[in-house]
Amino acid sequence: MKIFVLPVICVFPAMALSAAATAQSAPPGLAITIYNDDLALVQDSRRLDLPAGRSRQEFKDVSARIRPETVTLAAAGIGIVEQNFDYDLLSPDTMMEKAVGSDVTIVRINPATGVETREIATVLAVNGGVVLKIGDRIEVLRDDGLPVRVIFARVPENLRARPTLSVTVDAERAGPHSARLSYLTSGLGWKADYVALFDETAGAMDMQGWITLTNTSGTTFKAAQTLLVAGNPNGSNPNGNNGGRGAPRGLVAAGTQGNDREQLGDYYLYPLQERTTIADRQTKQVSFLDARGVQARKAYEYRVGWLATQTDPQSFATVIKFRNASAGGLGDQLPAGTVRVYARDARGQPQFIGENQIGHTPMGSDLAIRTGEAFDVKVKPVAEVREQMGKTRWRTTMSYTITNARAAPVTVDLAQTGLWGESKIVTESLISRRVDADTVEWRVPVPANGEVKVTATFETKY
Amino acid sequence: MRLLLAPALLASALLAAPSAAGTFVSPAPEAVSVSIYRPPGRSGGAIDLDDLQGFALISETRTITIPAGETVIRFEGVADGMISVSAVVAGLPAGVVEKNRDARLLSPAGLMAAYLGQQVTLVRTNTATGRETRVPAIIRSGPDGGAMLETAAGLEALRCSGLPERLVFPSLPAGLTAKPTLSVTARSDRPVAAKVTLSYLARGFDWAANYVAQVRPDGRGLDITAWLTLANGNGTGFPAAQAQVIAGRVEHDAEIADAVPDAGDFTASCWPWNAGTAIPLPAPPMLMREMMVAPAVAMMSDELSQIVVTGNKAVREDLGDLKLYRVPQATDVAARGQKQVLLMTQGAVPFTAIHRFEFTAGDAETDIQASLLLRLKNDAARGLGLPLPSGKVALFETVGGAPMLIGEDDVRDAAIGEEIEIRAGQSNAVRASTGEDADRAGLYHIRLTNARNVQVTAEVALFIDDNERLITTRPRIGKRDGTPTWTVTVPANSEIALDYRAKGRRQR
Numbered sequence: 030m031k032i033f034v035l036p037v038i039c040v041f042p043a044m045a046l047s048a049a050a051t052a053q054s055a056p057p058g059l060a061i062t063i064y065n066d067d068l069a070l071v072q073d074s075r076r077l078d079l080p081a082g083r084s085r086q087e088f089k090d091v092s093a094r095i096r097p098e099t100v101t102l103a104a105a106g107i108g109i110v111e112q113n114f115d116y117d118l119l120s121p122d123t124m125m126e127k128a129v130g131s132d133v134t135i136v137r138i139n140p141a142t143g144v145e146t147r148e149i150a151t152v153l154a155v156n157g158g159v160v161l162k163i164g165d166r167i168e169v170l171r172d173d174g175l176p177v178r179v180i181f182a183r184v185p186e187n188l189r190a191r192p193t194l195s196v197t198v199d200a201e202r203a204g205p206h207s208a209r210l211s212y213l214t215s216g217l218g219w220k221a222d223y224v225a226l227f228d229e230t231a232g233a234m235d236m237q238g239w240i241t242l243t244n245t246s247g248t249t250f251k252a253a254q255t256l257l258v259a260g261n262p263n264g265s266n267p268n269g270n271n272g273g274r275g276a277p278r279g280l281v282a283a284g285t286q287g288n289d290r291e292q293l294g295d296y297y298l299y300p301l302q303e304r305t306t307i308a309d310r311q312t313k314q315v316s317f318l319d320a321r322g323v324q325a326r327k328a329y330e331y332r333v334g335w336l337a338t339q340t341d342p343q344s345f346a347t348v349i350k351f352r353n354a355s356a357g358g359l360g361d362q363l364p365a366g367t368v369r370v371y372a373r374d375a376r377g378q379p380q381f382i383g384e385n386q387i388g389h390t391p392m393g394s395d396l397a398i399r400t401g402e403a404f405d406v407k408v409k410p411v412a413e414v415r416e417q418m419g420k421t422r423w424r425t426t427m428s429y430t431i432t433n434a435r436a437a438p439v440t441v442d443l444a445q446t447g448l449w450g451e452s453k454i455v456t457e458s459l460i461s462r463r464v465d466a467d468t469v470e471w472r473v474p475v476p477a478n479g480e481v482k483v484t485a486t487f488e489t490k491y
Numbered sequence: 492m493r494l495l496l497a498p499a500l501l502a503s504a505l506l507a508a509p510s511a512a513g514t515f516v517s518p519a520p521e522a523v524s525v526s527i528y529r530p531p532g533r534s535g536g537a538i539d540l541d542d543l544q545g546f547a548l549i550s551e552t553r554t555i556t557i558p559a560g561e562t563v564i565r566f567e568g569v570a571d572g573m574i575s576v577s578a579v580v581a582g583l584p585a586g587v588v589e590k591n592r593d594a595r596l597l598s599p600a601g602l603m604a605a606y607l608g609q610q611v612t613l614v615r616t617n618t619a620t621g622r623e624t625r626v627p628a629i630i631r632s633g634p635d636g637g638a639m640l641e642t643a644a645g646l647e648a649l650r651c652s653g654l655p656e657r658l659v660f661p662s663l664p665a666g667l668t669a670k671p672t673l674s675v676t677a678r679s680d681r682p683v684a685a686k687v688t689l690s691y692l693a694r695g696f697d698w699a700a701n702y703v704a705q706v707r708p709d710g711r712g713l714d715i716t717a718w719l720t721l722a723n724g725n726g727t728g729f730p731a732a733q734a735q736v737i738a739g740r741v742e743h744d745a746e747i748a749d750a751v752p753d754a755g756d757f758t759a760s761c762w763p764w765n766a767g768t769a770i771p772l773p774a775p776p777m778l779m780r781e782m783m784v785a786p787a788v789a790m791m792s793d794e795l796s797q798i799v800v801t802g803n804k805a806v807r808e809d810l811g812d813l814k815l816y817r818v819p820q821a822t823d824v825a826a827r828g829q830k831q832v833l834l835m836t837q838g839a840v841p842f843t844a845i846h847r848f849e850f851t852a853g854d855a856e857t858d859i860q861a862s863l864l865l866r867l868k869n870d871a872a873r874g875l876g877l878p879l880p881s882g883k884v885a886l887f888e889t890v891g892g893a894p895m896l897i898g899e900d901d902v903r904d905a906a907i908g909e910e911i912e913i914r915a916g917q918s919n920a921v922r923a924s925t926g927e928d929a930d931r932a933g934l935y936h937i938r939l940t941n942a943r944n945v946q947v948t949a950e951v952a953l954f955i956d957d958n959e960r961l962i963t964t965r966p967r968i969g970k971r972d973g974t975p976t977w978t979v980t981v982p983a984n985s986e987i988a989l990d991y992r993a994k995g996r997r998q999r
Binding site: 124139176222310378379382399403 | 524526528531548550575576577578579587588589590591592593594595607608617618619620622631632633637639641644645646647648651652653654666690692735737738739740741742743744808809810811812813814815878903904906907908909957958970972973974
């Protein structure tokens with residue numbers, strides 16, 4: 030028994046502790062805890078009618094993608110003798126392999142007359158062909174290329190239609206026992222999907238959040254009490270930020286606020302309010318967030334690479350910026366997922382304007398969702414002059430022609446990157462802000478249907 | 492609560508749960524709006540009708556009536572390519588408990604899996620006598636790797652007798668659906684009838700803009716006709732739909748859409764050492780791509796120039812930073828079909844024809860053909876002045892009374908006020924050679940020749956290395972986009988020369 034418990038404790042200390050805490054009060058039925066990265070903890074509380082002494086219990090309705098090494102069966106007054114996970118599956122191939130040495134019935138039908146003949150044969154060997162002993166003849170099955178039916182008497186004991194978990198238990202007394210089977214499985218996962226309706230003129234956004242649960246485990250979990258954990262306990266990350274490094278997309282500044290949402294260690298928990306049936310191959314969505322009038326604004330961003338000259342004007346990215354702080358209308362943690370942004374068209378109908386991913390976002394964070402590119406707001410960067418001023422000194426004059434074909438003035442954020450800490454601005458037509466060693470940024474107001482040219486001369490020493 | 496532990500009671504409780512919730516099936520939308528988006532990566536290029544990479548936002552109006560209590564509302568007649576996680580149901584007076592997409596499909600494999608361990612009928616026909624025998628059989632193995640059946644005679648594999656064999660299932664198992672199905676569980680304290688809006692993103696759509704530009708006989712302007720081509724690769728059609736296309740780049744990740752795969756195929760097999768006798772079931776019908784109407788867009792542009800415009804012209808509006816083009820009347824967006832509407836027609840748009848060469852200082856090259864460029868300014872003063880979505884341009888010139896294709900190019904999204912450049916191919920008549928002077932080292936000549944009987948404007952860009960500079964140029968060189976560039980006139984049937992001297996800078 031200990032053998033199976035130990036690895037669970039090593040890998041998932043937090044989970045094992047929570048499991049221990051709820052052992053006594055576990056309600057009957059299924060409880061499922063789902064993590065983000067294709068991992069779930071299934072706890073199946075059920076009544077087992079056991080005879081006294083040793084008996085073998087089969088659990089056929091466990092997840093088809095169970096991780097058998099994580100199985101634990103806990104019950105008062107019983108000891109676990111051994112656990113087996115048998116995945117020798119019943120198929121025509123395995124039937125024939127297991128039939129070596131036993132008798133089968135072979136049925137031949139004369140294709141011309143339709144007359145059926147039956148014979149008893151002993152399967153001698155199954156090695157690249159089936160060798161049969163029929164009476165005193167030795168034959169290879171289907172050597173003549175004609176169809177032959179092979180009828181087996183019974184299913185061999187260890188062949189099963191689906192992988193089966195069995196536990197041999199040793200009960201102190203006969204009768205009903207409350208037991209809890211828990212295991213980890215893949216094939217269950219969740220993420221969040223957000224619907225954001227952005228109103229540019231009001232500077233506000235309505236945002237709904239849905240938890241999206243997917244089940245590809247091959248098993249239907251009926252009436253399960255479901256808990257979703259926003260976190261990745263084994264260190265992998267579906268958002269691509271390796272081992273927690275690198276801010277996930279969308280996050281500008283991580284927040285520091287908290288609310289009364291339940292936590293498990295550093296992870297936030299999203300319990301579903303009602304028991305639910307998670308059918309096989311089902312995608313289930315349950316609402317968890319409905320915020321109205323969240324303050325949001327639109328920004329235009331473009332980053333120019335070092336010495337990048339563009340002969341065609343390039344569109345600024347359209348970015349929707351908002352905070353999930355308690356002030357501002359959206360005070361909640363946002364689990365990782367996709368934000369789909371909509372805006373109303375002239376007829377008032379919501380139209381899709383772009384989507385992007387966010388990572389797990391603590392409350393109070395600044396978020397920026399890049400929805401697409403602006404058709405009418407563009408920049409054409411040109412490296413106008415490169416001059417060598419001394420042995421290791423260069424002067425570069427850049428011009429950035431920003432055009433706005435919209436009927437309203439806009440303010441754009443234009444960044445020049447590639448400064449490497451070695452380049453500084455000598456002259457510029459508009460005051461810039463040094464964001465970091467590598468980047469300067471201009472906030473450029475551009476009039477309606479207008480054009481602004483920003484120029485800057487950089488001096489580089491190396 | 493403890494009582495629920497008894498297996499029998501538990502089972503009945505579970506059976507009771509779904510029957511407590513009634514089901515309302517909404518078979519089809521009453522009104523539908525389809526907004527088509529291009530894939531973010533594609534701006535110009537033609538659409539591939541066999542593999543439409545774009546997507547659409549579909550908004551449907553449906554009327555539902557639900558009784559008091561919990562009701563499962565099933566939405567049928569949605570696009571096959573529905574990205575169900577994007578589905579939003581608005582206008583439900585009652586609370587939405589959950590939204591589900593079920594993809595356990597009614598298929599040979601799905602039936603086999605659902606009937607595992609249950610009794611079906613095995614029907615066998617003796618081909619010689621024509622006699623049919625029916626025996627009850629229990630399915631003993633899952634759908635992967637062949638079916639084992641248990642009959643009164645014993646166990647045997649399906650389709651190994653050489654006789655036609657089929658399985659007859661007594662009824663449809665619960666939970667299997669013909670197509671992935673979206674349903675919403677709603678709860679209401681009273682019976683209600685409501686108009687709801689179901690909106691969702693769906694795969695398998697695309698659109699393109701195609702411009703046909705005809706050089707006027709006087710050679711001074713272009714007559715431009717542009718068409719929007721909308722394509723729907725779904726098996727679902729949308730009759731009398733409000734249709735829109737959205738221009739501009741939209742972030743969309745097709746990969747992350749729906750993670751749940753469809754059910755696999757089922758193949759009956761005997762055992763592996765009997766090649767030739769395993770009879771596979773016919774594969775389930777696939778999407779018949781051949782059935783698609785596929786008139787190639789590029790091919791059509793020839794005919795398009797002759798099409799009489801009937802006035803179904805797209806109406807434009809701004810949608811945030813994108814452009815929305817609306818088909819003015821309700822239109823049928825047919826299943827696996829494409830349709831075209833007029834984007835714009837504009838006559839006599841002035842353009843500048845440029846013969847362009849690009850050299851690097853110090854090059855020695857002979858007989859280079861000019862690239863012919865047509866430059867247009869997208870403003871109202873010069874006949875355009877409207878946002879032009881990226882697309883393909885076919886350029887025609889009338890030769891001997893018939894239009895001839897002289898070039899084809901992709902143009903990018905052009906906002907009002909932008910310059911548009913159409914590459915019309917290489918010129919045979921305008922050529923250039925360049926090289927160092929025979930006697931004076933460091934002096935370079937570029938010789939431009941014009942064999943046409945009209946004068947042409949040539950643009951010669953001279954790229955130069957960072958550690959070099961031009962000392963003398965004749966005529967004096969200008970600059971375009973940061974690159975030293977001459978813009979010169981080459982008279983009819985004559986040649987001109989450009990000279991320059993370049994020198995390395997102080998060495999570091």
